[in-house]
Amino acid sequence: MLRLVLIRLASFVPTLFVASVILFVAVNVVPGSAARSALGIQATPQAIMRFEHLHGLDRPMALQYVEWAAKALVGDFGKSFQNAVAVGPEIRKRVPVTLELAAIAFVVAIFISVPLGALAGFCHQRGADVVVTTLATLFGSTPSFWLATLLIYGFALQLGWLPTGGYTAFSLDPIANIKGMLMPCIALGIVSSGLLIRIMRTAVIEVMAANFIETARSKGVSNFRLVTAHVLRNAMIPFLTVGAVEFGFLVGSVVIIEDVFRIPGVGSLVLVGIINRDYPVLLAAAMSITVIVLIINLLVDLAAQMIDPRQVRTGH
Amino acid sequence: MLMTDFNWRRYGLVAGTAPVVVIILVTAGLAPLIVPYSPYDLDVMVMLQGPTASHLMGTDELGRDVLSRVIHAARLSITVGLVAVLIGSFCGTIVGIIAAHFGGLVDAILMRFMDIVFCFPAILLAVILMANLGTSILNAMLAIGIIFIPGFARLTRAVAQTVQRQSFLEAAICLGMPGYRIVFREILPNVIGPVLVEAAVAFSYAVLLESALSFLGLGAQPPEPSWGNMINTGRGFIDQAPWISLAPGAALFFTVFSFNLLGDGLRDVLDPKLND
Numbered sequence: 268m269l270r271l272v273l274i275r276l277a278s279f280v281p282t283l284f285v286a287s288v289i290l291f292v293a294v295n296v297v298p299g300s301a302a303r304s305a306l307g308i309q310a311t312p313q314a315i316m317r318f319e320h321l322h323g324l325d326r327p328m329a330l331q332y333v334e335w336a337a338k339a340l341v342g343d344f345g346k347s348f349q350n351a352v353a354v355g356p357e358i359r360k361r362v363p364v365t366l367e368l369a370a371i372a373f374v375v376a377i378f379i380s381v382p383l384g385a386l387a388g389f390c391h392q393r394g395a396d397v398v399v400t401t402l403a404t405l406f407g408s409t410p411s412f413w414l415a416t417l418l419i420y421g422f423a424l425q426l427g428w429l430p431t432g433g434y435t436a437f438s439l440d441p442i443a444n445i446k447g448m449l450m451p452c453i454a455l456g457i458v459s460s461g462l463l464i465r466i467m468r469t470a471v472i473e474v475m476a477a478n479f480i481e482t483a484r485s486k487g488v489s490n491f492r493l494v495t496a497h498v499l500r501n502a503m504i505p506f507l508t509v510g511a512v513e514f515g516f517l518v519g520s521v522v523i524i525e526d527v528f529r530i531p532g533v534g535s536l537v538l539v540g541i542i543n544r545d546y547p548v549l550l551a552a553a554m555s556i557t558v559i560v561l562i563i564n565l566l567v568d569l570a571a572q573m574i575d576p577r578q579v580r581t582g583h
Numbered sequence: 584m585l586m587t588d589f590n591w592r593r594y595g596l597v598a599g600t601a602p603v604v605v606i607i608l609v610t611a612g613l614a615p616l617i618v619p620y621s622p623y624d625l626d627v628m629v630m631l632q633g634p635t636a637s638h639l640m641g642t643d644e645l646g647r648d649v650l651s652r653v654i655h656a657a658r659l660s661i662t663v664g665l666v667a668v669l670i671g672s673f674c675g676t677i678v679g680i681i682a683a684h685f686g687g688l689v690d691a692i693l694m695r696f697m698d699i700v701f702c703f704p705a706i707l708l709a710v711i712l713m714a715n716l717g718t719s720i721l722n723a724m725l726a727i728g729i730i731f732i733p734g735f736a737r738l739t740r741a742v743a744q745t746v747q748r749q750s751f752l753e754a755a756i757c758l759g760m761p762g763y764r765i766v767f768r769e770i771l772p773n774v775i776g777p778v779l780v781e782a783a784v785a786f787s788y789a790v791l792l793e794s795a796l797s798f799l800g801l802g803a804q805p806p807e808p809s810w811g812n813m814i815n816t817g818r819g820f821i822d823q824a825p826w827i828s829l830a831p832g833a834a835l836f837f838t839v840f841s842f843n844l845l846g847d848g849l850r851d852v853l854d855p856k857l858n859d
Contacts, residue, residue, distance in 0.1 A: 408840035413832035519704020
C-alpha cells in the first residue's frame with residue numbers, strides 16, 4: 268500500500284516539471300510581444316531592448332525557465348509588468364476563491380450525476396436509460412457561459428433573487444457568499460454533469476455484470492443492500508478516477524465563469540494577464556490552475572487505491 | 584425494406600440526427616445566399632428591435648439583423664470546428680500509430696507527454712495559445728486542433744495495439760509484409776471507425792471552444808459575427824434586448840447537441856453488441 272502511494276507521489280514530480288515547461292513555453296513563445304504591449308506600439312527599439320534586459324527577457328529561454336521555476340517553488344512568482352506588485356500574494360488571495368467555486372460546482376455535478384447515472388445503469392437499455400443518456404448529452408452540450416447568461420437574466424434581472432455577480436468572502440457574510448456562488452456553481456455543475464452521468468452509468472453497468480453481484484443475489488441480499496453496499500460502492504472507484512479528469516475540465520472552465528460573474532479567482536486573473544500581456548501574472552495564474560488540477564488527480568488516484576479492497580489486500 | 588426490419592436500436596439515432604446535421608451544414612454552407620440581410624449592414628432606424636416579420640430574430644444594438652448574423656456565424660464555427668478536428672485527428676492518429684508501432688521507450692515518452700497535455704484544462708490551454716498566437720480565426724483553429732491531439736493519439740494507440748494482437752497481423756508479419764504496408768493496409772482501416780466517432784464529438788467540442796474563445800474576445804473579432812462574441816455583446820443589452828444573446832446561444836447549443844447525438848449514434852452503429 269505504502270509502496271503504491273510512494274510510486275504515485277514520485278511520478279507527480281516529473282509531471283509537474285513537464286507541465287510547467289509546457290506552460291512556460293506556451294506563454295513565452297512569441298518574443299518581444301510582452302515589451303511591445305507593456306510600452307505601447309510607439310515604443311522605440313531601444314526602449315524595448317531596455318525593457319527586455321530589465322526583466323531578463325533577452326536571455327535564453329531555458330535560463331529564464333530555471334530562474335522562474337526556482338523562485339516559483341518557494342511561492343515567488345515575480346512582479347507584475349504592469350504595476351510592479353508582487354504576484355505571489357495575489358495568487359494566494361485568489362486560489363481559495365477558485366477552489367471554493369470549483370469544489371461546490373463539483374459537488375453540484377455529483378449530486379446530479381450519481382443518482383441519474385445509477386438509474387440509467389440499473390435500467391440499462393430500457394426507457395429510463397434512454398431518457399437519462401439524452402439528458403446527459405443535453406447537459407454536456409450546454410455552453411456554460413450561455414447558461415450563466417440565461418441564469419443571470421432569469422434569477423438576477425427578472426426575479427431579482429440573486430446578485431448578477433461579484434464575490435463576498437464567506438468570513439465576511441456567509442449568506443452573501445452563498446448567494447453569489449449559487450448561479451456560477453449551478454452553471455458549472457450542470458455542464459460538468461453531462462460527462463459524469465455517463466461515467467456513473469458505465470461504472471454501474473460494469474459492476475452489475477460482475478460475478479460477485481450474482482453471488483450476493485443468490486445469497487438473498489435485499490435489493491436495497493445490493494445497491495448501496497455492493498453496486499454503488501464498487502461503481503464509485505471508476506467514477507471517481509475518471510471523474511477527476513472532468514474536475515480538471517471544470518477547474519479550466521472557471522476561466523470563463525469567473526469572467527461572467529466577476530469573481531476574483533485565479534481564472535479571471537488569467538484573463539487579466541492576457542489582456543495586459545502581463546506574463547508573470549498570466550504564468551502564475553495558469554500555473555496555479557494547473558497545479559490544482561494535478562493535485563486533485565493525485566489525491567483521487569490515492570483515494571481510489573484506499574477504497575479499492577484489492578489494492579489494500581496486496582499491501583498487507 | 585419494411586420498417587419492422589429496420590434495426591432501430593442500432594441505426595435509429597443516426598437516422599434521426601443525420602438529417603438535422605445535414606440541414607445545419609447546408610445552412611452554414613449556403614449562408615451568403617440565404618441570409619435576408621447582410622450581417623454587417625447597420626440600420627440605426629431599427630436598433631434593438633424585438634422579433635418582427637422583417638427581422639425574425641430581431642436586431643442588435645447597431646440595427647443589424649440577428650438572424651443573418653446567427654447564420655453567418657454558423658459558417659465560421661463549422662469551418663473552425665472542421666479544420667481543428669482535421670488537425671487534431673491527423674496529428675493524433677500519427678502520434679498514436681507511431682507509439683503503438685514502435686512501442687517501448689518511444690511509446691512511453693510520447694504517451695506520457697500526451698497524458699500531461701491531456702491533463703491541462705482545455706480552455707486554459709486554448710486561451711493561452713490564443714493570447715500568444717494572436718487573436719484570429721486561423722489561430723483559433725490551430726489552438727483548438729492542438730488540444731485535440733492527445734485524445735486522438737490515445738484512441739488510435741489503443742485501437743492499434745488491439746489490432747497488433749490479432750492473428751491476421753501476425754500472419755502479415757510472418758509473410759514479410761513491410762512496416763508501412765502493415766500500417767496502411769492493416770492498422771489504419773481499423774482505426775478509422777473509432778476515430779470518426781471521436782471526430783463527431785470533438786467537432787462539437789471544437790464549436791464550443793471557438794465560441795468560448797470568441798466570447799472572451801480571443802477568437803473572431805467584431806464586426807465578424809461569431810456565436811461567442813454575439814452572446815458576449817448581447818449580455819450588455821440583456822435587459823432591453825435578450826434576443827441578441829438568446830438567438831446565437833440557442834443556435835450554438837442546438838448545433839453542439841445535434842453533433843453530440845450524431846456521435847452517440849455513430850457509436851451505436853459501430854457497437855457490435857447492438858448488431859442483431
